[in-house]
Amino acid sequence: MLEKLFQLQSHGTTVRKEVVAGITTFLTMAYIIVVNPSILSATGMDFGAVFVATCLAAAIGTLIMGLWANYPIALAPGMGLNAFFSFTVVGSMGYSWQVALGAVFLSGFIFFLLSIFKVREWIINSIPLSLRFGISAGIGFFLALIAFKNAGIVVDNPATLVGLGDVKVPEALLFFGGFVLICALSFRQITGAVMIGILAVTVMAMMFGMVEYDGLVSAPPSLAPTFMEMDIAGALNVGMVSVIFAFLFVDLFDTSGTLIGSAQRGGLLDKDGKLPRLGRALMSDSVATMSGAALGTSTTTSYVESTAGISAGGRTGLTAVVVAVLFLACLLFSPIASVIPAYATAPALLYVAVLMASGLKLIDWDDITEAAPAVVTALMMPLTFSIANGIALGFITYALLKAASGRWSQLNPAVVIIAVVFVLKFIFLEAA
Numbered sequence: 001m002l003e004k005l006f007q008l009q010s011h012g013t014t015v016r017k018e019v020v021a022g023i024t025t026f027l028t029m030a031y032i033i034v035v036n037p038s039i040l041s042a043t044g045m046d047f048g049a050v051f052v053a054t055c056l057a058a059a060i061g062t063l064i065m066g067l068w069a070n071y072p073i074a075l076a077p078g079m080g081l082n083a084f085f086s087f088t089v090v091g092s093m094g095y096s097w098q099v100a101l102g103a104v105f106l107s108g109f110i111f112f113l114l115s116i117f118k119v120r121e122w123i124i125n126s127i128p129l130s131l132r133f134g135i136s137a138g139i140g141f142f143l144a145l146i147a148f149k150n151a152g153i154v155v156d157n158p159a160t161l162v163g164l165g166d167v168k169v170p171e172a173l174l175f176f177g178g179f180v181l182i183c184a185l186s187f188r189q190i191t192g193a194v195m196i197g198i199l200a201v202t203v204m205a206m207m208f209g210m211v212e213y214d215g216l217v218s219a220p221p222s223l224a225p226t227f228m229e230m231d232i233a234g235a236l237n238v239g240m241v242s243v244i245f246a247f248l249f250v251d252l253f254d255t256s257g258t259l260i261g262s263a264q265r266g267g268l269l270d271k272d273g274k275l276p277r278l279g280r281a282l283m284s285d286s287v288a289t290m291s292g293a294a295l296g297t298s299t300t301t302s303y304v305e306s307t308a309g310i311s312a313g314g315r316t317g318l319t320a321v322v323v324a325v326l327f328l329a330c331l332l333f334s335p336i337a338s339v340i341p342a343y344a345t346a347p348a349l350l351y352v353a354v355l356m357a358s359g360l361k362l363i364d365w366d367d368i369t370e371a372a373p374a375v376v377t378a379l380m381m382p383l384t385f386s387i388a389n390g391i392a393l394g395f396i397t398y399a400l401l402k403a404a405s406g407r408w409s410q411l412n413p414a415v416v417i418i419a420v421v422f423v424l425k426f427i428f429l430e431a432a
Contacts (some may be wrong), residue, residue, distance in 0.1 A: 017401035021314025022322025050220025061288025066320025102235030108289030126414035134374030142357030178347035226296020
């Protein structure tokens with residue numbers, strides 16, 4: 001049955017290899033089951049419900065990817081977009097988390113339509129590489145700022161906007177220790193480095209009496225507080241256009257980049273260098289996002305950590321199925337997730353930020369018309385506390401700079417249209 005379903009022999013793999021690969025992928029991304037509820041609960045969402053929604057959204061999306069697209073790619077609520085959801089859309093813009101979930105659902109639905117009508121290739125190919133790298137790095141800087149804020153390292157200062165907090169307190173010391181541990185374990189290629197770091201900080205906090213142990217296993221919390229609570233009608237407000245676009249845009253490039261990169265790593269591309277069943281893979285991602293919004297979590301997307309399982313030999317959807325089963329098993333471990341403090345998950349945010357910032361090295365620094373928009377994009381995300389603002393100002397800068405430099409041939413219709421839309425948004429919506 002497994003051979004017929006996943007075509008193991010033709011992919012040069014075995015059941016044992018796929019199971020080991022699935023376990024490897026899960027261990028590298030399991031941190032999301034504690035980090036995501038920690039971030040989203042800042043909006044007032046029920047921690048236990050978000051924990052369940054995170055596990056279920058990851059399991060559902062990964063199962064679809066494995067059974068329908070037959071790829072060893074795992075999905076879960078994405079880092080960066082969950083912070084944008086909590087701290088920008090709800091925290092800064094003042095929308096309810098229900099409306100924010102509605103925006104996530106709509107972005108997933110649009111992604112689904114783009115995948116059906118095959119518009120996605122045109123969009124992906126139209127966006128300059130420098131802006132893509134700038135967006136990735138900007139999300140990393142955004143996560144880094146949140147990590148330092150959660151650990152009390154960066155605090156507000158009326159005179160300078162931001163300042164240095166007390167780095168001598170136990171929370172700050174544990175944060176730095178956790179970050180160093182994660183990086184060291186990652187350098188040594190220890191599987192599950194991020195999760196080990198989070199748990200190590202939590203155990204230390206328990207030993208010092210900073211948090212209380214509340215058990216290890218229990219029945220899953222109720223999903224009722226977030227299930228089908230999304231407000232789609234509220235998300236149709238014209239002011240949410242840039243938010244929906246940001247959710248869609250980041251998910252589109254995250255997913256496409258992860259799929260292509262992972263496929264190259266595993267030798268899954270065809271002779272023409274293309275990814276077979278790309279449409280199915282992208283639709284799996286979009287369905288996962290819509291399902292996640294219905295359950296009560298931010299955008300669900302493909303995880304680059306899937307390359308860990310591929311490096312361990314995973315080649316088919318059976319790897320993804322194993323990951324999905326493990327996410328379902330995590331539903332029983334809500335007590336330990338609920339006691340993990342913010343300064344224990346903050347090192348994971350900073351570590352992910354480091355990985356995302358690496359895209360800056362791929363920018364053509366010798367071409368100022370490419371480098372400047374990327375830097376504007378990257379810096380404006382943390383400085384305005386908004387991924388959407390960073391994307392908007394990056395596109396506007398790119399279009400204006402290319403035009404002013406007389407390099408009209410490097411401007412394509414998609415970039416110009418997007419830039420104009422963002423200019424109109426700033427003029428009319430921000431003024432209103």
